[in-house]
Every structure is written in C-alpha cells, then in structure tokens.
Amino acid sequence: MAEGRPLLKQKDLMVISYSCSAGTKPTWILSLLLILVAETQVVHGVSPTGFLNIDCGLTNRSTYNDILTNLTYVSDREYVEGGKSYNIMAQYMADATNEQEKTLRCFPEGQRNCYTIPSTSGKKYLIRATFTYGNYDGLNSSENGSLFLFGLHIGVNFWTTVNLTNWGSPDTVWKEVITVASDTNISVCLINLGSGTPFISTLDLRKLDDAMFLFLNPSVSISYFIRLRFGEVDDFITRYPKDPFDRFWEAAHRYKFPWRNMTTNKEVRRLPGNDNFQVPTAILQKASTIDSNYSEFNVSVRVSNNIDYRSLELLPIFHFAEIGDNNPNRSFDIYDDENLLFDNYRPQPFRVESTYNSRRFLRKKGANFTLRKKASSELPPLINAFEVYSLVRMDNLTTSSDDVNYMKEVKKYYSLARNWNGDPCSPREYSWKGLACNYANGNKNPSIIRVDLSSSGLTGVLHTSFMKMPSLENLDLSHNNLTGPIPDYQLNSLRVLLEGNPICSKVKDRYCGNKKNRTAIVLIAVIVPVVFLLLLVLMCLWRLCWKGKSEEQEDYSIYEEETPLHIDIRRFTYAELKLITNNFQSIIGKGGFGTVYHGILENNDEVAVKVLVETSVAESKDFLPEVQTLSKVHHKNLVALVGYCQNKKCLALVYDFMPRGNLQQLLRGGYDSILNWEERLHIALDAAQGLEYLHESCTPSIVHRDVKTPNILLDKNLVAKISDFGLSRAFNAAHTHISTVAAGTLGYLDPEYHATFQLTVKTDVYSFGIVLLEIVTGQPPVFMDPQTVHLPNWVRQKIARGSIHDVVDKKLLDQYDATHLQTVIDLAMNCLENASIDRPSMIEVVSVLKRETIDNFNPSKEECHGCRNSKAVPVDDLWSFNNKLRWHLLSVWIYRWGIRNEPHFWAS
Template structure:
C-alpha cells in the first residue's frame, strides 16, 4: 500500500514538473518579440496568463515620464495586467520609446491606452478635448483621441513599418489638449515578404481586421498569438455584433487543412481562420461592405487599402465566381480555390477616401453566391521625413551618455521632424542622392555644466561645422579632431590644458578653422589670436571714443559727407560704381550664418535690378545664389548699423530660430553703406497680397486654414520652444509669406523681443501695425506672448472674411467689431469671404470665427495660448494635404485625429430573387441588415 502511494506521488510530481516546464517553454517569446507593460514598477516582470508571454517594465526603453495605476474601481474590470498600469508624460512636447530592431526589417508595432482615471481628473468625460499624437519614428502616425471615452476602455493603435536603423521608436506628442500616456507596447517581427506594399516610404496603420464564420466561444472574440504566430488581432464578426447567423446568412466550416501555394502567401493568415467562412442563401447574390470612419472621428480623409481573404471550403459544389467592386470593378470573375488560400488586394493603390462601398457580386455563370473568410483594412502612413544620419545619431547619443545629458530634452530623433529637433543642434536637411538623411552641422552645448574631458565622439561627426562647448568645466587636452568640415571650435572659458594638436593648428593658420580658447589654462603662456579675448571690451568702448573725437568736427564731417554724396551722384550718372568694399564693417556679428559683401549682393541681385517689395526697412530685391537657389535681399541703403534699430534684432533672432514655418535667413551684409538680409525667396508673395488680390488667385477654405495653422505653429515655436521666449510683435498678413506650395512662413522679425520665463512680461514702447495692435499692450506697454495671439486673431479674421483689419463700411471700422455686428444682424455666412463661394463647412466656419474672437479678447488673460490655437485648428483641419509641401520641399502628409470611437465597418447583403429582380430592400428579398462594426 505504501509502495503504491509512493508510486502515485512520484507520478504526480513528474506530471507537475512537466507542466511547469511546458509553461516555462511557452513563456519564452518568439524571437524578436518585445512585450512592454508601461508603468510596471517591478523590474522582474511577469508572465501574461492568457498569452503565456513575458512582459517587462518600460524603464529600459524610455526616459522621463511618471508611473501610475488606474483607479481601484476599474481594476476588477481589467482584462489583462497591461491595462492596470501606465506611464504619463506631463513634461516635454515629445517623449519617445526606443525599441531594438534590425535595420530594414519589417515589424508590427502595437500600442494600447487605458486611462482608468489614473489622475482623478476625469479627463475623458469632462467635456474637454483629450487628444495627443503618435509618431512612428520621425513621421506622424495617428492621434489618440480619448474625448468622451469610457475610462475603463482601451484604445488600440497598430502600425506595420520598416525599421530605419537598429532601433525603431514610437513617440508621444503633446498637442496641449491633455497629458499623453501609454499602457503597453508590443513589437512583432514580420517576414520580409509580408505586406509587400509596406516599404521605406510607406507604413500602414491598422484600421480594422475581421474573421468570419460562426464563432460562439467568447474566449475567441479576439484571435491572436499563438494561433497567429505574428500576434495580429483578428476580431470575430459574429461575436462583435451578436450574430447568430439567421437567414440568409450561412456559416461554412471545414476540418480540412487550407494551404497556400508556394510564393503566393504574402499575408501568412493562419489556416484556422480560413477554415471558417460566411456566405448567403442561394437566393441572394451580393455581399456589400461599407467601410467608414465613426461619428466621433475628427478627420475624414484617410487613404485606405482593403485586403480580402478567400478560400473555398464548400467541397460539394465549388462552382462559385464573383466580381469585386469598390465603385469600379477591381477584380473580375474571381473564383476561390478549394482548400487554398487566396488574398485579393491592390498593391500600393490606396483608396482616395475613407468611406467606400465594396461589393462581392455573383456572376451570371456562378451557381453559388460570394463568400468571405477574413477582411483587413489599413490606412496610409506616409514616411516623408528622413531620420538623422545613423552615424550622427550614434555619435550624439554617445555624447549625451558621456556628459550625462538626461536633463536636456534630447529625446527621439535628433534632427527630424524639424519642429522637434534637439535643443542646441542645427541640422542640414538638404537632400542629396548620396545621403537624403539630415546631418548635424552645429552642436551648441555652451553653459551646460559639462565636466570631464572632451568627448572623442565629435570626431566621427563628419558633417559637423560648428562645435561650441564654451563656458563649461571641461578639462584635459584637446583631442585631435581631424574634421575637414569643422570651421568653428569654441572651447573658451573651460579648464583645458595640454598641447593643441598639429592638425588643428594647421587649419587655424590656414584660415580654415576659427579656434577660441580664451579663459583656459592652455592660454596662460600663449598670446596667439585664439587665446586672446575677442576684443569685445575694446569694441564696446570704440563708439564712445569715436564720438568724443568726432563731436568737435561735426561740421567737417557733414561737409565731407556732402562731398561724397556729390561724388556718388556723378559716378552713378557716369556709369562708374563706387568701391563699397572699403566700407565693409570690420567687426562681424558673432552668428553662424554667411556674411555677404556688397559686391556679392550686386552679383546675386544682378545689380539690384528686380524689385519685389518695399517696406519700412527698405527695398526688397530678387536674387539668385551661386547654387541657383532663389533669394530675397532686403536692403537698407546709406545708413550705419547704429542707426538701424531693426537690423540687429532681426539678424540675431533669425540666426537662432529654425522652424519650417519661420523664414530662413541665408545671410547678411554688414556694410557702413549698406545693411542687408538675405532670405529664402517665397514665390507666392505674402498672404495679404493673395487675400486682397482680386480674382487673380483665390484661396479655398482648406488652403486658408492650412496657412493659419502654419502661422500658428511658427508663433508657437517662438513662444514655447525658444529660450528665452520670443514675441514677434508685428504679426500680420503682410508678414506671412507663402512658398510655391502655399506653406505659410512668418517673416520680418525687426520688432521681435525676447524675455525669460521668469518674467510674465517686459515693458517696451508700443510698436506694430495699425489694426493689429493688442489694446492691452498699447495701453500698458507690457509685452507678453498674448500680444502675438491678438495679432494672430486679426490675421485669422482676415483669412475668414478677406477684409483688411481696418476699412470703411461706410465709416472706418475695426475688423473684430465688423464681424460682431454682422453676426448680430444676420448669420455667420455674412462674414465669410464671398470668393469662397460658400464652399466651406458651416460648423468649421463657426468654430474658426469663435477661435478668432477668443484671440482678440481685450484682456490678454482671456486669450488662448498658441498651443491651444493649434490644437483647435487641428480639430477642424485634422489633415495636412499631401499635395501641399513644406518649405524644404517635403510633401506634407495627411493625418487624422482618430478618436477610436470607433471606425465603423458596415456590412450589408443584397441579392436578386430567382425572378431576376435587382437590388431590393427588406428582410425577405434584398437588403437584410446593416451591421455597425465598431473597432477597437
């Protein structure tokens, strides 16, 4: 008896051991699987009991953020551990996860978001907009819209993409409409042959994925890993909508294995999904699908690509043939093969709108109606932006690690997209056949508290032109930075000692490198130019000395000046030109942009022949650089740099700001006889010219809102991303330039002022343009960023109405008052520009008018920030037209603010009776039902 008991016990322990080993084996994820529970605090991770897959904390994949849990009242309803925790990102405009990958490998990346009222603010149900964005790498993927969303429900986002390097990143973008957060991230490698329309320039976002057949077990509501080895979500149509397959629906299933022909299966759909299908009674002839976005979706212009999966599993009568339509005939006379997988899709041909009917229509020779086994829909994610050169990324990340720069907002890709480029970096985004990726050309880490030696990693940044490490605590010798591209090396005011490498000395002596070492021990016994002060003190005192000397001789100077003018007059008439080179200012501005000579400007502008504009600064000429690039040259003649109050602020401001919606300054001329600024040329002129240009060119409503969004983004950059913040002070339609693709570019920074975050305002003399002046600023001279918001509100009203800020109607009236009067007397349509020909959405018009009137509130405190303005504009204009390009020539991509309440997948069936009647309605002979497929 004892022996028998011992034997049984041994068997029990053996079975338990086998079970444990089996679980451990199953818990090993397939190669390349990454499973991240965002916000999970335990470094040891855990095994998901449903999937038998291990999940780990996100600490190794992201910097910053805060860990949270959903509130206890939502815990019980959570279907998995990943829903219970999350990481939020209250700080920074972009926060990125970096996941290891193989370069050029195809991946499925899935993110989930479960709010769970973790912050106790009830943000999803308080009536406000709760919206943030997602980037896949450096390109916009989708937005996460949780407005009016059940806090216990999960939003799911999924993208199929190609890794651009040895890592792939997903970034959360703060739109200013709620704190971004994330609950889980999952990365799944795919076969290179799968989804052949996905390539380096095209990714696709999951829109919907369904499997058909009569599935009754609620556990199979979502089919995923391990049935699908790539862990795709296949939603059951019958369980989603409670279908019991009543007449005329017929469910087919088979136990036979459904296989694919070698080389034809580019989707690797599990065989089990093909073993079930849905079809109709033989009295019916057509299945119709209507794919559409849901009622709470903020955009309506996603481009979709459908994929139909078929296999004939009716062994008794395989005579089935049907046509597949999407408005037009896509696939004629298709006949699914018996027990063989077949997928029909348009390779790379995306539908141009997101509401489309698909019809599977029985042909005249077919004895059976259509069937369907599975259906996928994806939306286009354009990958127009290029990632930074991989070598530069590697080097700058080594620098970040070397100096422990975690506190700097260096997150995601260093250069791309331009609006999120790393602070202190300047990148060259010009494309070339050899390398289309942006290159880092300037690194400015001045006054960052850097300690230790000089990072050797800078040596490998082969496009680096300007390296500024001044005013830190760097020690040791200067590395032998053998960079032919390096033109400025500023190491002043550190603790650097030791010899200067021969290579660097040779470049300095040849005039190829500006080396600055003043304030370092290495200069204690060295009087070379690179160890001397920049003579700033001497230069600062020079004007005072000159004035003291010149004052007694004012009369003589005036006489000399008159003689020079007389001489210039006669030389000009005689065709002889004065040598302006003698007037070149010896003291350059310490900025890292090109300085032109007057002689160069003459060549560029063809002797100042083509005038394209005039303003308070002077005359603007058209020009062309040696490279062939067109430029605008803004010139103020016959003045001195001290007499021009606008020149220095504009040069200094534009040398620091870099944004796609701010004008790019190519260089300047600092001549005692001529001050000039050289900009990129904008062939469409300015917004004022187009709005008041009669019928020569008329902007439609969408184009107007795009330009408004462009201008708003430029102002937000000045207000939020510049340190210190910059107030433009002269925002007006005449200062919003338009490139060849009608992208709005803010210009004319002569009145701009900067102030530190510690100050809510600064006091200045009122400046600006009549009609655009902030009344509060005009009364108090207290300048804040809200001054620009007021002026932008006037611009927005001009965009809506086509009217100038001040005009006669019949008496002089200010545009905001005119709008108020019109709306009070009639409808909002009375204020819309007549050239719009009523071609606009009324609700959009009303919302934009409301935004503009918010911006022009008399009290600055009542006006929105530019971040809020952008968020509201993106709600009404959620897609950037693909045919409208940025200033750099990169096409803008369309993106939607996807609410996840949900995309709808409608399905209906229609048929013909035996008498041959066409489409009919009613449950007995035609249209039987409409099913709302409600997504994730």
C-alpha cells in the first residue's frame, strides 16, 4: 500500500481540525483491511436483515463476501438501467482497500440516471454511496484542475453534490443520507450537471429501528456531516459489526496533553424508551476529557472548499455518559460560538444521554462548539461521541404511484429503450421524455395527462395500462405496429390516436377515424399549414420591406442628441447599446415601458439595459431631468445607474446587473433557492436602508411609489438593492414602467394614497410592510385561501386563531427565534396602518431591523467585507490546512482557567 494513502476520504463536505503533535498525527498507512478484520468475526457472509450491499459495475460475478466485513455484495444489474461498467486504472488496483473500490458504473448519457432499491414504506433507512474515480477513463478528470462534480438526488429531492475537483484519483469519497421511505422503493439518482460524467462505486442500504431519529419524517431527511468517537481508540473507523447499523464512527485521536482519555468495562445503559440513536456500547465505554487545570475545550467544524456551504443547515448531536468512578461532580455548558445551546449539563453515571435540538438547525459555513466547565463543577467537561448532520428537504412531490406503476408496465411490455428511470414527473426538469404532467394541484402528487409514443416501434396489442391511468387525457400511439383489439374502456375524456397502426383496419372510428374523416383531416392538415405559411411569408416580406425602407430613412444613430447632459455617468450611443447587448439578443425582462436586455461592457462588467418602447419616448419629457437626479443617487442598497442613452428615437437606462434575480423569485422558488431566517432579515434591512436613503438623504426626497419584492434585486452575495426607484415619475399616469402602473401594484397600494392621491414617503412605508410580511410568510400580497385574501388580513386571521408560528414560511422549518419573529411581524403591521401618520418612518424601521440582526446573529464576529452573505472566512480561519488531505483534521483550542490561549498543537 502506498505511503500516506488514506483509506477513505470522508465525503468532501468538511474539514475538522484537531490538536496533536507531529509524532501523533494519524497516518494514512493504516489499512481499512487491518482495522476491520480485527473487529469482524461474522462467519458465512450473511448480511443482517434490512441490509443491501451493491457493488456498482460488478460484471465478473453476481455476488461475493467482502473480506473486510463479511457482508454479501451483489451486482447492480437488477437495480439500474443504462450506464457502463468500468474498472479503475490498473495502477490503483493493488492499493484498493476493498473489492468495491475496483469497479464502478458511469453514466455518460442522460441528465438523470437512477438506482431503484427496495424498501418498506414508512421505514427509516441509512443510504450510503461511495465514489472511487481511479482514473477509469484515462482523462485524469479529478486532478487536471477542471471542475469535476455531479449531483445526487434521494427520490425526487436534491440530496448533495459530489465534488471531486482537485482530489487524487485513488481517493474514495462517501455520501450518506438517513431518510424515511415513502413507497416500496427508494430512488438514488445521479444528476449530470455538465461538469463531468457521473459515476458510482457502491450503494449500501441499512434499515434502522423505528425508534431512531424521531425528528425525521417524509418531508425531512438528514445527510451525514461528521460522526466522531472519543477516547483512546486503535481503529481509525468503527463500523459493523460493532455498530449493528454499520454507521462509520471516526476516531478523534486526542492523545496528547492536555487531553485525558477514559475507559470503562462497565455496561453503559440507555434508559427504557431512549432509542433515538442507539450508540454502540463499545463507543460509550470510552470518553475524552482535559486536564483538571483546564476549564473548556472547543471543537471546530468547517466545510471544505469542495462544498457550497450556503445550502447547509447543521444539526449537532452530542452523546454523553459519565464513566468515571466515585460519582464525580461534573457539569458544563455547551455553546455554539458564544451562543448557549445547552445549560448546566450533567452526564449521568454509566447512562447515555443524547443532547440535541432538532428545531434548531445551524446555517453557517462552520461551527465552533465549546464545552465549558461550570464554576460549581469539580471536573472539566467530557465527551463520548459527537455527530453533525445537515438538513435535506424532501418537499418535492412524487408522481401518483398508480401512474408510475402503469408506465413501468408499459415500458416493460413494449421493451422501450428510453431513459425512463426515477420519477416520471418530478422534478419537472427531469420528467420523462414523451410525457406531460399536471402540476396544478399544488399540494397533491403530479399526474400524467399526456403520453406520446408515436413512431416508437411499438408492436403487439394496445396495453390496458394506458386505459387505467385516471388522469390521462391524450394518448398518441400513431404510426406504430399495434395489432389486435382495443380494450373496451369507456373513458370519454381520454383522446386516443392510433392512426398508422394495423389495428386501425378493424376498430371503430373513435380511435382511428373513417375514410371520410381521414380525408377531412388530411385536407385540414394540408390547407391550414399552407395558408399559415403564405400569411407568414407575406408578413415577413412586408416587415423586410418596411424595415429596409425604415432603415434607409431612419438610422437611429443620426438621432443622437447633440447636447449631452452634464452628469457624472456615461452616455451611451445607440450603436454602443447594440454592441454591448449583441444587437439586443438576450431579453431578461419586459414591461409596459419597454424591454430589459442583458449586456456586457468592454471591461466585461455585466449590465441590464432598459430600453423604452418608441411610443413612450415622445411622452417622456421628464425622463432626462430624472436621469440627472438618479445620477446623484449613490447607496450600497440601490441599484447603480451606470449610464443612459439620449436619442430622439431611443431612450435607455443602463444599470448594474443583479445575478441572483429578485426577492420574489427567491421567496416563491423551489427548495434549491431557500432563504434562511438570517438571510431574510438581512435582505429586509438592506431594502429598508435603501428606502431610508431615498427618503432622508435625497433633496428633495424621492418616493419610490412601487416598492415590492420584484423590485428588490440581489447581487451574487445576496445583498439586496432597490431598483426602479423614482423612474415612475418620468411617466404620466396613463403609462407603465417596469411591468407595473405608476401608482403602484395591486396588493402593495397605500389605502390613504389610493383615496387622496397625496403622495408622501409613508406610501413607501406601507408597501415595505407588505414586503416584510412576504419575507416572513413566503406568501404573495394577494392570493386564494380559498377566496381572494389580502396578505395582512390573512396574517391577522391566522394569528387570531392560533399563533405567530402559523404564518411563518414552512420552508424555514421552525429555524427562527419566536421573539424576534414577533418583533418583525409587529413592525410590519405598524407599517400597514391605514393612516400614514401612524406609520413609522424608514429611519425607525431600519433601527428595529438593525437591532434584530445584531441580536440574532452578532455580525461583529465577522470582520471581513462581504462576509455576511458570502460566508467568507475571516483571517483566523485561514489555517484550514491542505485541502487535499482526504480525511478531515481536528483542531482543539484549549482554554486554561477560562483564558483563551493560542492552540497548543497544530496538524501539519
């Protein structure tokens, strides 16, 4: 085995640092073979009930017993369709720590390829996938510096990303999810993201006890982040059979002073009914503490560079059992950074307790967990085991199970060679080719409404499964070789097309049409397109003639205004606009005022170019004076005006481009664009600060008049910027701008302004109150429930009947503080007072939101510019070490007598 080669690289998710001297640094020479053979005494290779062990790409045999665990591995042939089997490169074969590393299955075709593994509905399972690239394709994809990653789905929901960029070819990465089966099978899907061919080496399924992980449900799963055992441990990995569920427990290896390790031979029990985690006794019989002269220790959990940490929501779980003799006095507090998680914890003698809060997932790049001795305690803290999981949301709905089963019967009967695997309809972007689905039922499972298998080479009879699908409306089986009778199902709503099949010579007109009908169909099919094409040609000729004549007579470049505005922003000519927008190719928005185009300046800066329609130019007398005003408006939370075009035939504004879109899109989007509570509060504060500037720092004050979530744009770091401010004043009331009428948008309208047309800054305050409620609830300003309801009234009704928790966006999964939530809702309701005099000013609104963000998240701990949304790591985190280490490192910062010292030891 090569010197220094790790056995496995834990999923590329995190780096844990630990404190040790160079002489005690765990080396990677230890083989998993040596580790596991010593602890594996099972004979005959019989896997426990509920275990399924799949060696992906195995071709030379159907089963074998793994020499490390004695578990029986099987080929993946019956669990997957498509893909190609490969062996890793010969030079890596000798160093492979198990047979499963040697083979793999890759999927060069199709965006989504799925394994379907049997399960029991409602039961909990641990699913683990491993990935050993081994340079099987000779492309050196993991080490050549180019992006190499692909996605994983559990069922129809995103699970995680496998990122092998800049990792060694022989390295093994694993991913693990714990989930509740929703049906009689579970799909594990590999998603081609366009940055490397997906592949997989092994896929393992482990059935868990019903009593375990009680906080899981069909909508909530968790992905493995780290799992550590403490004390003096010889094995680098502890797994099956010591853990009957085959969880991987990594040794913390904390052996040098001031660490003290504890061991007992006594049984460590669980209280009756306490089966949430079922930590193995062998793990609980060991623990780590620190020298009695020290009062606390800190474990730092960090994400490696190969993971998009912004999607992580972490759940720490601590396992404690007092294994010291003589009933010692030991109590301590547990902190996340300096936020108290658990107060005055006292480990019970020889009895395990697991401490966690499933209602509080931590959304951050990393977490520092501190165990701090209480003043009354005689002994410092100890710890036996520690786990961290990340939240996996399971909110996408699967297709109706009846539809799925019927389509599988059809596929099998006709031996269809299509890449139909996974769910037929969900997620939408990966729905099966040839199907159309109905997603309009909201919280109901999507259903198949159209099947198009025309010209697909179908032979045999018409399968009855088509007729049994309850939602099917249109079935096109034309131009195949179907014979025999048509099943006599009276489904008047189902339209069947069988034209071009032998079956049509014997069946009724309803499905194939008689000669007369066919003639009419042919005539219609010929005449209508011909007429349409003639009209289209005539229209094109007319437009070409008109365009040629127009261009001969009206060249926009000659209409440039000779006298420029004396302002400090760039003036663009019409020719320059054409150049930076690539002749107005890429449309990113439209409205009554005109069209928004994406553009790229000479320095490669991206911009949004808003071009007025020609009918608006003549009536935009206030436009140029307004540009003069806007050119003087500069604030970090206002979209910057880069320049303008002053042309008698074309007026345009050029703004900074906002790559994350607008707030409405993020709030209404799917679970791939979820905003957590911290991000929502910061976005609210950003928008409020932008309005405060317009109201208080501009002379005269600028009233936006169209504050709404579509007009709050977000840059790459989720910093919010108000857009379209003041532009509405450039038009009279008969015209629109940025897809909304000048007076405002339905749902955001200030009732006082609507009645009196007396404009004040409090008009914006009212609209901002609606925005705040949208941020909290995720609901639009006006919606059906079941009748049309205005969002403020809906909130009042919900709170009156229940509590504030009933109005919170379900995507937040209760990850917020109720006190702070109440403050934000109260602030929103104050902004929505009918009389403007009763509403707060934007100065007061900003003050409240600043206090909430500071109280919630203490941003003073992040000193770097832009850290808040980008999660950039401050300078003191730069010791994350060489990210090519294939395992995680663990650092412990020791605090002596409550005074923080520099780390005693560093991993090298």
